[in-house]
Amino acid sequence: MDISGQTRRRIFIVAYQAGPNDLLRAARLARRSPSGSGRPMSRQELAEAVNAYAYEHAGRRVTVDARYAGKLERGEHRWPFEPCRTALRMVLGKSTNAELGLFVIHGHNKDPEARGRTGDFGRACSRTR
Structure with missing residues (x-):
């Protein structure tokens, strides 16, 4: 509290840092492959599970593939389309986007969407009914 008796709120801002999304990768590797091999879940298996869940x-078709999962893990994309985010959380057993290292970076000078380039975002996570 300050002198006037008012409580000051502290606001913490997490700065965007380019680089790999280690949280998403760790969450995938912590899951076992559905094949029963005992190995960690592959990117392709994650993609198939995300597509099926969505x-x-x-009721939406999303087209996530191993390549797009790799882009998410490398940090090339940080905020996939909503059905993809929800499916990723559910498949990987997380309750928030932050637990998977997913966050909005719109307006940041390193954000390809802010520069008008969407790259593979539209194709990788497109939706159809």
Whole structure:
């Protein structure tokens, strides 16, 4: 509290840092492959699970593939389309986007979407009904 008796609120801002999304990668590697091999879940298996979850629970087709999962893990994309974020959280057993290292970076000078380039975002996470 300050002198006037008012409580000061502290606001912490997390600065965007380019680089790999270690939280997403760790969450994937912590899951076992559905193949029963005992190995960690592969990017392709993650993509298939995300696609299936989005279709079954949101009624939307998303086209996530191993390549796009790799881009998310490398930090090339930080904020996928909503059905993809929800499916990633559910498949990987997390309750928030932050637990997977997913956050909005719109307006940041390193954000390709802010420069008008969407790269593979539209294709990788497109939706159809």
